[in-house]
Every structure is written in C-alpha cells, then in structure tokens.
Amino acid sequence: MHLDHSHDTTTVVSADAARSDGTRRALRIGLGGPVGSGKTATVAALCRALRDTYSIAVVTNDIYTREDAEFLLRNAVLPPERIQAVETGACPHTAIRDDISANLEAVEDLEDAVGPLDLILVESGGDNLTATFSKGLVDAQVFVIDVAGGDDIPRKGGPGVTTADLLVVNKTDLAPYVGSDLGRMAHDARTQRGELPVAFTSLTSGEGVKPVADWVRGQLAAWSA
Amino acid sequence: MDTTSPHGASPGAARAALLVLADGRFPAGGHAHSGGAEAAVKAGRIRDATDLATFCRGRLHTTGLTSAALAAAAAVGADPLVLDEAADARTPSPALRTTARKLGRQLMRAARAAWPCDALDALAAARPRGAHQPVVLGVTAHAAGLGPEDAAHCVAYESVGGPATAVVRLLGLDPFEATAVLARLAPELDQVARRAAEAGRRAPAEGPGALPAASAPLLDITAQAHAAWPVRLFAS
Ligand SMILES: Nc1nc2c(ncn2[C@@H]2O[C@H](COP(=O)(O)OP(=O)(O)OP(=O)(O)O)[C@@H](O)[C@H]2O)c(=O)[nH]1
Ligand SMILES: [Mg+2]
DSSP states (O other), X not given: OOTTOOOOOTTTOSSOSBOTTSSBOOEEEEEEOSTTSSHHHHHHHHHHHHTTTSOEEEEEEESSSSHXXXXXXXXXXXXXXXXXXXXXXXXXXXXXXXXXXXXXXXXXXXXXXXXXOSEEEEEEOSOOXXXXXXXXXXXXXXXEEEGGGOTTHHHHOOHHHHHOSEEEEEOGGGHHHXXXXXXXHHHHHHHXXXXXXXXXXXXXXXXXTHHHHHHHHHHXXXXXX | OOSSOTTSSSTTOOOHHHHXXXXXXXXXXXXXXXXXXXXXXXXXXXXSHHHHHHHHXXXXXXXXXXXXXXXXXXXXTOOHHHHHHXXXXXXXXXHHHHHHHHHHHHHHHHHHHHSOOHHHHHHHHHOTTOOOHHHHHHHXXXXXXXXXXXXXXXXHHHHHHHHHHHHHHHHOOOHHHHHHHHHHHHHHHHHHHHHHHHHHHHHHHHOGGGSOOOOOHHHHHHHHHHHTOSSOSSOO
C-alpha cells in the first residue's frame, strides 16, 4: 500500500473543495484580528445581510468563554443550530492555524446538521497581529482591525495585515475622537498589501457592513462558478 | 489481523514515526485539553511544580495505565470495536467519554492523512462520531509501523504531558520546572508503558478482561463539574 493510495475521504481531507458526494462544499471564510476590533459585530452584520440569499453557518473560536457564540445567539442573527463554538485551550491561533482539527469537526457537524451550506464564517477569538488561518480550514480570510487600536497598525504590517484576502478597517465613526488619520491608514495599507483590497467600515452608521458583504458575495460567486 | 504494517518496515522497529506521533504539535486537538488540571488548579490542588508532579503521578498510574493498555491492545491487532466498548466500561464519567471520542475523531483525521490505511478507514466508518482516543492511537501506531510498547508510551506520556503544558498556561508555572517534572517521571512512565504493553499483548487471545481498569474517581467527578463551568480555558 502506498501513501498516495486513495482512501474513502469522508473526513480525511480538510481542504477538498468537493463533498464526498461530489457536490461543491460550502465556502469557508475566516475572520481574525485583534481583540475588540469588531469581528463578531461584522459576522452578525454579514449574517443579516446575506442570510436571505445564502444558507449560512458560523463557527466561533472563543478564548475562555462562549461570549461570541452567545452574542450571535442573543441577537438571533441565525437559528441556534447554525452556530457552533469551538474551545481553544487559551490559544485561538493554535486552533485556527496549527491544529485545526476541532474547527474542521465543527464545520463537518454543521454540514451534517443543517447542510448543504453555501457559506461558513469562522471567527477567531481576538489574538495578536500574527494570527492567520490555515488554508486547510478556510478558503479566504478577512483581517479586522479598528481605527481605535492605533492608526499605525497598517504600517506595522504582520501576516494578518499584509496577506489577508480582505483587510477591514472598522469603527471609522470613532476616527475623529481618537485622532486616527484614515488617509494615512489607507496609504500604509496599500504599501503593505499592494493590490489586495481594503474596506473601511463603520458598523454603527452609514452603509455599515456593505463593503464586506459585497466582497463576500464576490467570493461566493467565484467559488460556485 | 496481519502483522505487517502498511507504512513501516517491520512492526515495532520504527522509531522516527514514534516521534511524529508523540509530538505535542501533532495536530490532533490535544492542545485544548488539560487532562483535569484546570479543575485541580481551580480547586487549589495544583499550586506549584511539586503539586503538578503529584497530580501527574496519580494520573499516570490510573487513567494513564488504563488508556495505555487499550492503545497497546489496539496496536497488536485486538478488535478495535471491542476495545472501544472496553474503554467505555472503564470511563464512568459521561463528560470524559465525550472528550475521549471527540479526541479520537480528531486524531483519526490526522492519522488518516499521515498513515492512510484500511484499518483506519474501517474504524472511521464504524465510529463516525469518534472511537475512544487511545483505541484510535493504537490502530494509528500499527499503521505507522509501531508496536504495542510504542503505543503505550505515547498514551502514557500524553496522560502527563497534557496537564503539564496546561499548568504552564494556567499558573504561569516556570516551563523549565514543568519539563523537569516530566523528566523525573520518565522512569515510572517506562514502567507503566511496559505493564500496559504486556496486558495489551494478552488482549487478542484473552479478551479485554486482560486489560487493567485502574481509575481516578476524583478526576471523574471534577471532569463532570468542569464540563458545566460557564467560563473555562480548556475543553476538559
Ligand atoms: N463605534 C463603533 N463600535 C463598534 C463598531 N463595530 C463594533 N463596535 C463595538 O466594538 C465592541 C467590540 O466588538 P466585537 O464585535 O465584540 O469585537 P470582536 O473583534 O469580536 O472582539 P473579540 O471577539 O473579543 O476579539 C462592541 O462593543 C461593538 O459594539 C463600529 O463600527 N463602531
Ligand atoms: Mg468576537
């Protein structure tokens, strides 16, 4: 027997684009970023914006509570059976990057329970600027920072800021109060990221999550094309 | 069951595969579990390296031995489904049964990627929600060309390595002290693994009654309580 021998793949291959019955599985998008930047608020807003068009589920990776999952439940952005909380042993970056087994199990359980799904959003608990998702877990990732965390974060870079498929700079409504220069953040982000997109959002005002929702729609269209 | 393993030269002769399987970075979900250490820390039973050593010694000789023997039995070809039932019988706490199956399912994913073979496929198909982790580990060890002592060592080491890592995170315990605790336990660990392997070798002929059933009631009780905590760092 050889390592490349093909085995029944119901659970074995994490990044396979097809389900075991041959149909295309749900697109998986990761949302990471520092503590309190607005990841859960973004997930909630995305669910509201997209749930009438797509079949959606959410996996949260909390650090020591079920806070994120409970916020989503309380706000009834999705029925409870579409939300799963993964426990991370104090290390969300391990659970989303180095050892993704518990997250993949949650993804599988959601597909079993409420599938077929179009989209699974995987939120990482707030972590540091180097925390990124494994390609074995997600197909695309969003890094969410906010203007109140300091307008020098795009300049500092790091894997999240530099390589995420979408960088979201959230809480633009707070910029005047915390002295953050949005123009400078946009310029620094472009320097770090080249052609990769950046969205400025305020979830409490204006068009809210729309720029992110539009980007997700684009990803979904490309995924199912 | 055949004695040749799909990915090894001769069974029991592989060594590097043991390092891969025993590595704390092997992606099988263990990092989110404290092996009962979080509950013991909260209750004030682990406050320093001395307490950690006592806790680990207790765990090694109870659930450590029992789990290691199950793994050894699976590694010599005892029927994994019979062993899975034997593991249930030796795990009175429903919370710990759930944890063992969850970790078994997670290990299965990594094992099938690392050492794909029919035995793992068959166990995954028979227990899609997960078999007990030590049973999966034993089948994996065989697939990797490892023997019963290797499988027993892996499980015995895990039974103390998990709590030691968790206590470093929970208490900010000096990581050198925590590692020294494990090093001091190494001779006992070897003994436990040998005992487990001996019992495991008898299991195919004598049935699961040949396997030890040592248990730690306090670990069972605190695991039940811990599973209901609203705020915790570790899943178990
Ligand atoms: N003013 C303002 N507040 C926001 C905005 N987005 C989120 N918030 C608030 O910021 C706080 C943190 O938001 P969350 O969505 O919980 O942040 P998070 O990134 O999920 O946090 P962790 O999961 O703890 O890392 C909450 O009080 C939100 O209401 C925004 O655009 N503007
Ligand atoms: Mg959150």
